[in-house]
Amino acid sequence: MFGALYAAEGTPPGMLADVAREFSPRIDIRSDRDVVLDLSGVTRLFGHARTIAEELRRTAADRRLRVRVAIAGTRIAARLLVRHRAGLTVIEPGTEAAALAPLPIALLGEIDPERVNSQLPTPNSQRSSKLGIGNWELGVGPVFRQWGIRTLGELAALPSDDLAARLGDDGLAWQRLACGEDPHPLVPSLPEERFSQSLDLEWPIDELEPLSFVLGRLMEPLSTHLERRDRGAAVLHVRLHLVRIDDTTPAVHERSLQLPVPMRDARTLRTLALLDLESNPPPAPIDRVEVAVDPTPGRIVQYSLLTRALPTPERLSTLMARLHALMGETRCGAPALVDSWRPGAFEMKSFAPVDANLIDRSKASGLRPQASGLGQDLRPRPALGPEPWALSPTAKRPVLALRRFRHPIPVRVRIQDARPDYIAIDRRGMSGGSIESCAGPWRTAGDWWREGWDRDEWDVTVRGGTTFRLFRARDTERWFVEGVVD
């Protein structure tokens, strides 16, 4: 026996579900206004079906909800009835088809029999291969209207063979719904769980090392809880309640870590929390620790035997956290080009490599044998002179690299015949000297509306063989070394 609750518009989210949970733990939340209950065995507690319906309505009224209630032997019958009839509707099990017969067929378009429960996406326009029920408006609905079928009883009375011959399994599935037959068993909606742990400390902690043991103790059950529910942590919240030393001491030191991927490994979570607290230590001793996570569906990873595996996100997150603590937040990551002509312009972004499985296979495979040179004669042989750098058609021709001085180094340059002739560098480890070859200048300028650049660039090779990129700032007439060709 199933019951259906249908609330008026404007019902606050979760209110109807709370009412339903007072009667049965097995409920299916279709929407904020539409909830289905499994009332099997509830009659022993509340009495007859009509009594249950009255209790449901009274409980909802106590919470200032206006609801319709229907109780039937199947879920689909209860849902159809509750949408059509106001007040209380109770039908005996086995009489669903007769009770549904006078109902308008358009009701089938209002319900969503395809969706298993509210946690799954709603198929709107595509046929479901699992249940064989397609969209009403885009599928059989217009056909039935064209046939002149107005009620569920008329649809139920159609010959099944002829219906299947014309509409296939889709038509039969809708006919079974019109007869009040459920397409699948009820899948109860689980209440939203809170994943958190806390611990009151007997003695305040003022160092991170003992805190790591406390965090480890809290993370273990949290990780187990997440694993049982197949959930991962999207955000990790650490709340440290502090001992009030003076008026300026905050009561709570709170940190939230946005994790790159859902993860639930206790050691990884503990390490990430600790590394974050190392960078942002609490200002006072701690007397209570709370850890909570924002759950998200667990990560499903398909590994490949054909491509080299990347480090796991947990390991990568830990590595990045350690590197950030060691080198600084802005000093580690993946470089990215920016849309600018400014020499040396770049930006840093987080290092999050995409799995090679997602790379085009033709790009990932077939490169190694050609690129490695294996299968060829690998015996060293005397060089016959410079040969082209590229090896295979897929190999990329290299470009001379520059070692860029992030702060250009001021130098003194002697000019002869309007060209650099001698360079003096007052920097240990860098030798200047007379210039043997040079090319330039190339004048570049930009960002004149703010502090931009305006300069002439030269490529020069000094006597020792080092090739520099020089530039002369046109506004100050000073010379700088921007980098070394290497």
Place this chain on the structure above:
Amino acid sequence: MFAIRDSEHMANIARAALENALRDRKLDRTLTTALPALERVDEGAVVPVDVAAIDRCLQGGVPRGHLSEIAGPNSSGRTTLLLHLMSAATRRGEIVALVDTLDRLDVASVAAAGIDLDRLLWIRGRPQDPGLRPQCESQTDPSWGLRPGPWALLDRALKALNLVLQAGGFGVVAIDLADVPASTLTQIPFTTWMRVQRVIEGSDTACLIVASEPLSRSSGGLTMALAGRTTWAGASSRSRRLSGLDVRVRVMSPRRRVDGEAEVRALADDARPQGPGLGPQGWASHEALALRPRTALRPEA
């Protein structure tokens, strides 16, 4: 006479015992001469440089699970070779990491080398040059005013290298020590490189040191000693431009026995708009691009 022979005999026994102990702990490459040969029969055991001549000398590529070196003076092609190696690795779907001790990497050169930027973990040290400060960085880096010494920079870089190697999963991990003063490099304990070698032993990671001189001594897998000579194109002084770099690569085994030599040529980027230069970007503002002639301008008087 006999006393001397006895003492020599005892010394030999002690030395043999010491060498056996070192060999048991896989530390034998420091003191003993009988080095086990590198087995690079499996193509997965090497990281190809993607240059035929160099790969022939390397017997397929830079060995994984070993510490190798790229050594050479300025303008010898060290960075070009490293970026090319990393480019080949990222095209195969691997991820690579560079510990940039003095923050010398030019991102435009990285992009021009064909490295998948999303697959490069760039760990930037801090530049030591108190020259002209770029406006963009001084505003974004709150710790700009800190001036750590060279040893502090090197120490952090080595720690970062250790972290990356211990994390695992990287195809190529390189540390750039090319511009670190020699006096600072000599302060590195020789056991540092032995520890690095132990960390990556048996892993799929090829670790590379880029430096002016070979550093890792016998703990390294291979050493590529580079020497370079820039080449210029253009008949007249006004049409002259940097055209490339001839690089001579000498591949040496850990015991400094030359395994092979190769000469290769790296070319300057011809894709740069309207003329010579190095990087694909950053050469001109839009207005300068439109006005730039194919040959160089004569400087102002």
